[in-house]
Amino acid sequence: MTRLDARPEVTPRADRTRAWPLILAVAAAAVLVAAATAAGLWSGPLVVGIALTCFAASRHYRVGPAVACAGPAGLVGWAAFLLWRAIDGQPVAATARTAAALAGLPLPGWLVIAVTLLLATLQAVLGGWLGAALCALFRSIRAR
C-alpha cells in the first residue's frame, strides 16, 4: 500500500540535509550542458534536467529543490559556452545584434543573449519537472 503523505520521497536521514552532493551534481549538470552544446546537442539542458532530478530522487533528496537547481544548471552551461566564445575573442554581442536584425526583431543584442539563456533554463526546468514526475510515478508503481 502506498503511503498517502504529500511528500513520500522526503526522508529524515541526516546525510540528506547535506547539500554538497547536489551542488556537485548541479555543477556536473552544467558541465554536461556545456559539453552537449559543444557537440551540437541543443536539447542538452532538457536531458540533463531529467538526469538531475532522477539523480536527486534516487538519492532521496527533495525533488523540488532539484527541479529548481536544474534551471541554473542549464543556464550556467549555455552561459559558460557563450562566455568561452567571448574569451576566445568572438564578437558575441555583435552576433546577437545580427541575429536579432536578421530575425526582423527590434531587439537589442543583450536580449537575444537573454532569450538564449532563458531557453536553456526553460528546457532544464522542464526536464527537471519531467524527471521528477516520472521518478515519482515509477517509485509509486514499484511501491505497489
Place this chain on the structure above:
Amino acid sequence: MGSRTAKITNAVTAAVVSAVTVAFLGHGYGAVPPPGPALEPGGGVWSWAADAKPTGSRDLRLAGMRAPATVAFDVAGVPVVHAASDHDLFRVQGYLQAYFRLTQLDLERRIARGRLAEIQGAAALDSDRFELQTGLLRTAEATWNATPPGSPEAEALTAFAAGVNDRLAELRRDGGWPSLFPLTAVYPRDWTPVDSLAIAELLAQMLGYSTAPLDYAILSQALGPQRAQAWFPVVPPNAQRPYDPGPYRYLGIAPLPAGANAALATPATTADRSGSPPAGPARTVPRQVTSAATDLLARISRLPASRMHAYPDSNAWAANGPAVAGGRAILAGDPHLQLSLPSFWYQMALSAPGIEVSGASLAGLPGVLIGRNSRISWSMTAVQNQSTLFYIEKTRPGHPDQYAWRGGWRTMQRVQYTIPVRGGADVPVTVDLTVHGPVMSNAGKTTSVWWAGNYPSHTLSAILGIDKARDYTEFRSALRDWHAPTLNFAYADGQGNIAVGAAGYFPLVKAGQPWLPLPGTGEYDVAGVIPYDAVPQVYNPPGHVVVTANQRPVTAAYPYYIGTSLDDFDNGYRAGRISDVLDGRRGLTAGDFAALQNDVTDQLATLIVPRLLTALRTAPLDPVQRAAFDELARWDNRMTESSTGATIWWTFWTDYLAGVFQPWWDASHVPVGTDSQILDVAPARASLDEDLEAWTLRDPGNPAFSPPGRPPGTATSAMRDAFQHTLADLTGRLGRDPAAWRWGRVHTREIPALTGASGLGYGPLPAGGDRWTVNAAEGGMRSTFGPSWRMVVTWTGPATATAAAIYPGGQSENPASPWYRNLVVDWWNGRLRGMPWVDDPAPGSVVWTLRATR
C-alpha cells in the same frame, strides 16, 4: 489511489508539455524557425561569431586541389590568390567567396532560380513567380547545356562550384553556418555551374531588363501619340556628347541564334532602319494593350527596386598621350548599382600560369569582372539601349494556348514549376512560352516579352577572355561573346591606348515602333542585332579622352535604332561634366581622376541657374526670396552636403518640372500609380529633364509652358512660379533662413543590408551629390544607388601600372566581422586604397595555404 492518479496526471502532463516544447524547439511552427538549434551556443546563430573573429594564417585541406595554393590577405581582407592552374585558382575563388559571402551567394541564386520563398516565405512569391516567368533559370540551364565540356568556361564554372561546395562540406561537417540559415532552418544545397550562370543572368536583368515599352504605351495612350513621341523622342533634344561621334557604317544586321524559348532561329532579314526620327505615323495604342501593361507593371512594381533597370548607371573614362602625366594612359571607372552590405563585388587578385588579374569579382562568378591584368585595364557602364520588347499575342478563340504567328496558329510551350514556400504549401507556377519569349500577362491581351538576356550567352567566356587579354584586339575579340546586358567597356593599356566599345545585343525589329508593345503575329519580330563591328565604339580618339556615362553613345546620324529617351539613357549631365573637366587638359594624374570621381558639380545647374537668376532679377521678391536668390547667385553649382544653393536648386528643378508637366499629366489622367518609378513627374525622368532643359535654353515659348486650362506661359513665367513654390516648400520644411537650408538636411545616403535587415546597413547620413553628379546619388532623397566600386589605373609602362580602388562595404558578409563595413568610410570620403597586385610582396601577415586532402 488519488495520489497515484495525481502522479500519473503529473507525469502525463509533464510528458505532454515536454513533448510539445521539444517539438516546437526542434521544428518550429509554420514560418517560425526552430529556436533550439537556432539559439544553442555551440551552433546555431552563435557559431557565426567564430567566423567573425579576425582571421589568422591557416593550413586548409580541400578535396580536389591539384597543387598547393596560397591566399594572402591584406589588412582589409582583400585576398591575393596564387595557384598552379586555372582549376585550382577558380576552386580557391569559389571557396573564398563561399567562406565570406555564402548568404549572399545563396540569396542571389534563390532570386534567380525563383526559390526565394523557400527561405523568405510567402512574401517572396511575387519575386519567384516573376523570375520563373522571365526565365533566368531556363536561360542559365540552356547556357550550361550549350557550354562545351572541357572548354575554359566549363572548367572554370565547374572548379568554382567545387570550391563553393568544399566550403559547404566544411560547414556541414563542422558547423559555423551564417546566421540566416539556422534562423530559417533552410540550408543551401550544393552549388552548380547553373547557379553561377543564373547569377550572371540576374545581373543582366538588373542592368538590361526594362519595362519602358509598357510605360511608353501608357504615356502614349494618356498624352496622345504625337505628344508622347515629341516628349519621349528617339534622339534627345538636349545637347549631349556621345562617345562615338561617327562616322558610322551600316553593316546590315547580324542574325540571332535560336532563343531559349524559340524552337527556331529567326532568319536574318531586313530591319527597320529607324535610327533617328520615329518611323511611320504615331500609332494609337489600343486600351487592351495598356490593360496588359498596367497589369504587368503593377506586378513588377511589387518587386525590389533593384530588380529592374531603375537608374542610369556608371561612369568610366580614360585619357592618354599628352592628356596624362607620363604620356601613357589612365583609366577611371565607377559602376553604379544598388548599394548593399555586402556589396555585389568581392575584391581579389588572382594569379596562375596564363592569368594575372586584380579587381572586382562578382560574387557568384569566377574571374574578375572589372579591373586590370598585367597589360590592360577596363571598366564598364550600361549602354541603356532597348533590350526588352513586348509582344501582344493574338490568341486563338477557344484555344488560349495557341497564338497567331506567320500566318498560322502555334501552340505555346508550357513549363511547370513548383515554388516551395517556407511556412506554407508549395505553389505551382505555369509559364507559357511563345517564339518571342515567355507570356508575362494575360490581362486584357496576352503579352509576351522578348529580352536579350533570354538568349544563352557566353558571358563567362568573355570574362575569362578579357581577364587574359594582352591588347585591345584580344579584348574586343573576347567581348564578341558578350550578349547581355549590353555594356560599354572602357579600356586603357600599358601601350598607351584607350577606347570605349559597346558589347552585347542591340535588337532590331523588322517593322513597327519597338518602343511600344508590338503585334506578335510575326511581321514585327526581332530580325537580328546590330553587327558587332557596327556597335558604338571609339579607339584612341584625337582628343585623347574617352568618356562613357550612360549617355546615348551615338549621334542622330547613327544608322540603327537603339532606343528612345524613355529607355534608360542618361540625360548626359555626368558625361558633360566629365568631358568639361578633361577636354583639353594636359598632364592629368590619377589624383585628378580620383577627384573627378567624387565631383558633385551639377552640370544642369550650370546651364539653368543663370537663366533662373535672369528670370528672377525683374521679379518682385520678398526678403526671404531675396535671401534665397542671393544664396543661389553665390552658389558654385556643387551639391555639397553643406551647400544651401544645392537645396534651393534641386527643389526648384523639381518644382519647375512639376509646374510644367504636372498639369499635362493631370489633364491627361496619366496613371502614375501604375509605375510611379517611370510615370511620375520627377527629376529621375531623363526625358523630362532633357525636354525642359532644351526648351528653357532654346525654346522658351514652347507650347508645353501653356498647359490646358492655364493661361499661356513661357519658360520665364514657369521658372518664377516654380521659385515661389520652392520658397514656400523650403520655408515650411526648413525655416525662414535660407542660410540654414543645407543640402545634407534633406538629402541622405544609405547602404542597406542585402538581407533588408534594419540595423545591419550603414546610414542614412547627410550626403552630397545628386542623381546626375559624377559622384551620383541615385534613388531619391534617401539615396541607395551610386558608385558601387571606384577604380583608377595608371599605366607607367607596357606591363606596369599602379591601381587603386574602393567600394562601399567590406569583404565579409558577417556584420560582426571587422571586414563587414571597413571600406565604407574611405569610400564615403572619396579615398582609394591600393589594389593588391599579384607581384606585390605578401600584403599582410595572414596567409592561408590550401592543399589537397590527404
